[in-house]
Amino acid sequence: MTKRDTILIVDDVEINRAILRNVFEKEYNILEAENGEQALVFLGQYHGKIATVLLDLVMPVMDGYQVMEEVDKRGFLQEFPVIIITAEDSAQNEVKIFDMGASEIILKPFEPFVVRRRVQNIIELNLRKLNQQELIEEQAAKLRESNAVMIDALSSIIEYRSVETGQHIQRIRMFTKLLLENVAQCYPEFGLDKRKIEIIVSASSMHDIGKIAIPDSILNKPGRLTRDEFEIMKTHAVKGCEMLAGLDRVSDKEYLQYAYNICRYHHERWDGRGYPDGLKGNNIPVCAQVVGVADCYDALTTNRVYKKAIPPQQAFNMILNGECGVFSPKLLECLKNVREKFALLSKEYADGNMHKGEGVGPKQQPAIPEIPEMDTLQMGQMKYFAMLRYAEDTVMELDLTTGLYHLVYLADDSFAPLKNGYSFEDAVRTFACESVHPEDRQTAMRITDKYIQDFFDNGLMKKSERYRVYDKNLGVYFWCRNTLLRADTDNPRRRKILLIWKRESGEELTSSQVERQFYNDVILRSVLICIQKFRYNQWFTLPEVSDGLSELLGYTKAEIREKFDNRFIDLIYMPDREDLRRQIESQLKLGTSLELEYRVVTKDGRRVWILGKGRIITGEDGLEYLYGALLDITKSKQEQEQLRLTLERHKIIMDQTNDIIFEWDILKNQLSYSSNWREKFGYEPIKNDVKKRLRKTSHVHPKDVSELVGFMSELEKGVHYKETELRIADGNGRYRWCRIRATAQFDGTGRPFKAVGVLSDIDKEKRASQELKNKAERDELTGLYNKRTARDKIERYLKRRGERDRSAMFILDVDDFKNINDNYGHMFGDAVLQEISSVLGELFSSRDIISRIGGDEFLIFMRDIKDDREAVLMAERIVKAFSTMFSENVLPFYPSCSVGIVFCPQDGEKFEVLFNNSDIALYDAKSRGKNCFTVYGKSALTNTYGARSRMLNTSTRIDSNDQTNGLDTVLIERVLKIIYDSDGMDEAISDILELTGKEFGVSRAYVFEDSCDGAYCDNTYEWCNEGISVQKEILQHVKYKDLGMAYKSLFNEDSIFYCPDVNLLVKEQRDFFMKQGVKSMLQCAIRDMGVFKGFVGFDDCLVRRLWTQEQISALTFISKLLSVYLLKKRAQDRAESTAADLENILDGQDLWIYAIDSDTYSLEYINAKTHAIVPEAREGMKCYKAYFKRDEPCERCPARRLKANEREPIEIYNPILRVWTLTGASYINWKNKKNILLTCQDITDYKQD
CATH class of the missing domain: 3.30.450.20 (PAS domain)
Known part of the structure; x- marks a missing residue:
């Protein structure tokens, strides 16, 4: 299943997008759209990566309702959920939104933490649904395979009743598949896709199911059937349909319908002479037509009781020429395309040649070698143009329904004006004015009036007119006949015709006239080498060598005759010969006029570029000749080559850089780009109506669109050079930072008309710069702003704030934090500070400024509060949050805090004043007994959130009273006793993990050992507490590269990795541990001579545990004991393995x-x-x-x-x-x-x- 890790946020308000972005950007890739049209662009391109869409309703350009309608229309609601975020809370609106397919409605204003959980739940449910759908599809595929086995088994029963058929069913399936694939390729109008082909191929097995009802005496009769017997045999088609009709409980109705059609109609023929219903033409289902061809071919090429098999070639000829009944012409063309593959299959799968391992089940198609030959469309086109060339007629296709016309073939330059015109009428008018005799122009123009309409109204198939056309080269008029032919005669609703212009008999050009044409051409006359006549054969034989050609080549006429046998092809430069033939073949499809470029080799070895302009005519002897004027274009070709080399050097330079070159036509508002754009970004860029589309449907980050539009406006105003940086979404839906530099070009009046520039990918350096900036601005332990950054941001806000804007500043101090460090160790204290920063981040919005300003002191600045009470309520929430912060921890630890609050503007408008006053308020809170907050100078609002009284939990899983002064010597002695008393190392390690796990009350204790190359690790030992799932079998070959950032770097200089909350880890690591149910953990590295070899770990799956220094020390010591013991065991294992190998060698x-x-x-x-x-x-x-x-x-x-x-x-x-x-x-x-x-x-x- 495609990884869906992108959330699309659609909202026209930047602050709303920023809030949602801050909530989700750590876990998901974020795409942003500021209007509905841009959202649809993103959905169309990235829908396979979208996890959900967060959609606002009220937006410009296209609102949320319109987006929902389009999303539903495109079927995207089946892929991902849409969550509406709106301030409208009416019941009517909710009903409308859910009716349109939304998964959830979140009302503004919202709590970010709540939104995060609700959205994640919806995403997870959808991913499970998609995964379930994939499983169902896999099961359906297996079911279809099972059905195919049963179908083949049933069909085989019928085969074995008919002794002549052998592997008939298998071959029919293969023939049907081959023929259907070619039909789909050549005739897309049949609508045959891969799925339909598979169904038809499967259903083809049922084509002769009705033969089970035919008596054996008829079915296996060795001689010719009598008329009555044949009538009985013909009933097998209807009998089979009766059987299939009784299968009305079959759920796959589509399959059953194909099987019915094939069974009933595969003996029907194109001319209506088939059975049982005498269907004709396209009334016969195409599936039955194809199976009919396959069945007929197989019957001819295999032995039957009444005849011997005939060779494939003879069978093809019989089918193509109608000896087995008339088939569709289109199918026969396709049959010709696959004839070699048919012959190969019939030989490979002949009766009695059963392949090993094959039975009655579905067979895998054998690999058929590809035979390079033209498909039906190419062959038909080739025949068409060959006919036109030999007919020497000018032909035009016209579709009156659409108004499209196409000059297919130009046999004579006299009709060249027909190529010019925006419409058919315009082209005929131009031709009449330029080429038709003045007296005949009215006749020629008639086809643009009612002439063609009358042609259709009267149901005509052919109609002709004749008039005179001027030959400019000869300076004379000749008579031509213009004929209209009706196309698509089998479809009276179509209005397509062919127009043919043909020189009337006696008007064909003679050889001398062709020569006069070239001599009369003023342009040719100025640069002409010679006029040369060639016989149009494979050697371009020279009947006579002209003086000009002999002089150019440096050979005498006798040398050319004796040395080259007058074969001009031998004088052409070898690498150009095939290309010359291709040029001729291509140009003859368009007419008899030719314009060819090639090189000839002179006697002294020089290569001379020739431009040959000529045409092919039929000589008096009935042979075709090519008359051509030869021109020396060597100089211009050399100049072209220099230009090509210059462009190639430019391309090489461009290929060696990732930069994209662009050109903006300011007047036309069009952009063009170098070819590496698509390679870089994975989609086509905006090219037309640029400025308008950039605002609505671009891949530019919404926050950067205004910057880009301003950049373009500056260039329009005449700024010579400009550069900017912005974010553009790539093909994977990731925003990439790019730098754009552009220089304007000015016309003669000094106005800018173009801008040329470079777009460079600076994503890595930009993100590295941002990372450095982030490190400089953030506290390393908590990830909050440091004091200097917080002060800068607050001061900038205070300078910009409006007169009515209100804000509040908090200073928070953790009570008795020194005791925490002294009693539990600095690692425990660091974990407490991290937890506090996490809680503060959840309490305050992304617009507020939160910073750590000292060891255990925090500064919070709330912007744009409604009233003082809002800040007071927040202070109450902070104090309460501290009281429950570590309620689940195994230690009896209950931190508290004191808070001082000031308000702006009443308590100050400068940072120093607000900070000092909030510090005074904090001191007051401390003096009141701590665990409370104080509002500066407002005794009426001062609230002491009184000291807590609570019963200490005496049933904690770890008692620290006796273990806080050092290592637990009793535990260490027990561990050492296990090592000394154990019979085997495996048993000892398992016992130590169990003892340690129970003693410290952890959920899971384990050992991971690295592979030899250190690329992955395996869970080799594991102990799990009661109710904790075993992970050892799952956690094998865990690749370190799949765990995000370098996992081994998480272990500090003491080889310890301590994580009190897995939510603090990067996404890959967080997901990895959450799947195991881990909430917090402690891991100790196994090192051998300083090299990382694995780790010993302890997980807590019940609470986010804070480990004391004493606990960490004890577990670290035990881990090191295990490490030494384990490394010794592995060394022993290697020695024993070496000894065993040696024994094998010696034995x-x-x-x-x-x-x-x-x-x-x-x-x-x-x-x-x-x-x-x-x-x-x-x-x-x-x-x-x-x-x-x-x-x-x-x-x-x-x-x-x-x-x-x-x-x-x-x-x-x-x-x-x-x-x-x-x-x-x-x-x-x-x-x-x-x-x-x-x-x-x-x-x-x-x-x-």
Whole structure:
């Protein structure tokens, strides 16, 4: 499922968007639109990434109701929920909104925290729904597959009743699929998409289901059927339909309808001579037509009881020529396209050639090699133009319904004016005025009046007129006939015609006239090399070589005849020959006139560029000739090449930069861009009506639109150079920072008419700059503003505030914070400050300024309050929030705070005054006993939110009274006892995790170990408290790169990662831990020689726990013990694995190999070969006793020699085994001891020889 991580906020008020953006930007990518049209642009492009839309109702351009209507019309409500945020709370409005498909309505003003939870709940429900839909679709696909198996099984039963068919059903499916795909490609009017094709292919299996009702005597009759028998056979189509009609309980009605049509009509024929209903033409469903062709082909190419199979080529010819009944011409064209694939399939899946593993189920289509050939449309077009060229007629297509006309083929330049005109009437008028004899112009113009209307009204198919047309080159008129032909005769509602202009017999140009045409062309005459005649064949043979061509090439006419056999193609530069043929082929589709460019090679090896202008005519001998005027264009080509190289250098420079070049036509208000825009942003940019569309439907961030419009206005006013920075949404819906620099161009009057500029991607540097700025402005621990930044922001507000604007300043101090640090440690104290900052962030809005101004002091500035009471109520909420802040924590810890409040303007209008007065109010609150707030100078409003009295919870899971002075020595002793008493390391580690987890009351204790390359880690040990879900099986191969920022960097210099609240983590980490139900955790790194190897962790899934320094110290110590123990175990594992590998290697050797203790001569290892020779030998026995039956070491013992530093192998005779061996000895580290390895090679045969 596509990751939906984007929220689209649609509101025309910037402050509303800012509030919602601050609520969601940490967890979601945010897109913003300030009107409905821009929202629809974003939805059209990014709907697959949208998690939800937060939509305002009252907006300019297009309001929220109109957006909802369009969203519903486009089907987007099935993909994501739309949440309406509005101030209108009438019941009628709510009903209307929900009727339009909204998922939720949130009323303004709203509580940001509440909005966040409601929106997240709606998003999660929708994602579950989408995931469920995917599962349902997968199950439906499996069900369709199962149905296909049953259909094939049923069809196979029918096949086996008819002994001649074999794999008939399988081939029919394949043939049907191939033919349908080609029909869909060539004739889109049939509306065949991938889904329909799959259904038809599946339903084709049912085409002969009715044969089950045909008697075997007829079905399998070896000879020709009688008339009566054939009538019975024909009933199988109707019988099959009766069976299918009885399946009315089948839920897939579409499939059943296709199966019915195929079964009933696949024997119908195009001319109406088929059965059972005698349908004709397009009345036959296309699915039945295709299956009919496939069935007919398969019947011809396979053995049947009444005939032998015929070759595929013969079968194609019979079908194409109507010997098996007439089929649709369009289908026959498609059949020609797939004939090679049909033949290959019929051979591959011939009867008896059952492929391994195939049964009656749905078959995967075999890979059919692609055969490069023209499709039906290309072939038809090629035939069309070939016919036009040989007919030498000028042809125009005209659609009177739409007014479109198309000059398809220009056979004669005399009719060239027909190309000029905004409409058909205009083109005919131009042609009549420029080319038709004055006396005949009225006749030529008749086709623009009622002439064509009468043609249709009278139901004519053909009508002609004749008039004289002027040949400018010859200076004479010739007679031509203009004929109207009715097109689409099978559809009387269409009004399409062909207009054909043809020179009348006797008016065709002769060779001498063609030559006169070229000589009369003034332009050609000025630069002409020669007039040359070529025979139009594959070599462009020269009947005669002109003097000009001979002079150009440097060859005599005799040399050209003797060396090149007068073949002009051999004089053309080799790389240009194929291109020349393509030029001719392409231009002949438009007429007989040609204009060709190519290079010839002279005798001295120079390459000369030639422009050939000519035309093809038929000579008196009936052959085609190309008459052409040849021009030397080498100089202009060289200039073009220089220009091309310059442009190529420019392109290379552009390709090496990510910058986008743009040009703004100020007068036309149009923008053009370099080609890398789409590659950069993933969509087409705005090009026309730029300034208007930028305001309504651009991808520019709404906050930056006014800046961009102002930028463009400055250039319009004549500013020479301008630059700005803005955000543009890319193809993934992410805003990217870009810098635009533009320079204006001025016309002769000094007015700007164009602007050329560069758009650069500065997203990385901008975000890095913002990150640095953010770090400079923020407190590192809490993420709140620091004192300097808060002061700057407050002072800017105070300078801009209006006379009636009211605000309030709070100074908050945590009571007795020093005791917290002293009793629980600084890490605990830091966690308390982080929790306080989180609570303050939830209480105050994004418009308020919250900062940490000292160790445990906070400054809050509320802007634009309605009255003083609003700030007083907020102070009450702060004090109350402190009282419940750590109520769930396992420690009996209850912080409190004191707050001082001042108001602007009555208590001051300068920052220093307000700060000092709020500090005085804070001092008063402290003097009143703390845990309260004081309003400066307003004794009537002073409120002491009295000291709390509460019963301390004595049943906490961690008692800190005895464990706060250092490590719990009893616990450490118990851990060490487990290590010493355990039989195995795995058991010991599990027991230690259980002991520690229960002692500290955590939810889960675990060990993660890194892979060899450190790219991922595995959960290798885990203990879970009662009621906590096990995660070990799930948490395998966890990739560090999937956890957002560098996870290992979260561990501090003491190798500790302490997180009291997982909500403080980045999204990837937060999601990872929340899936496990984790609320807080403590992890300690496992390091080996300073290298990170994994970590030991402790989770709390019930509360957001604050860990004391003593607890952290104890758990860290235990983690380090586990680390040492675990690293030792892994080293042991590696050693044992190495030893096992070595044993496998030694056991595979064809030598006697054993290892002995270097001091005691006891056997430590015996390989398989030695065991086979001396099966009674056992590890622990003395080697001389086991192999030589001696009571003491051998005199020439190789081990003794090795100790004496004699390493050469020696020959030893064993009288017990009666063998000679060549024995060597070497030291080996075996099972962590220095032993001696002896290798013995049997040389008995050698010694006996």
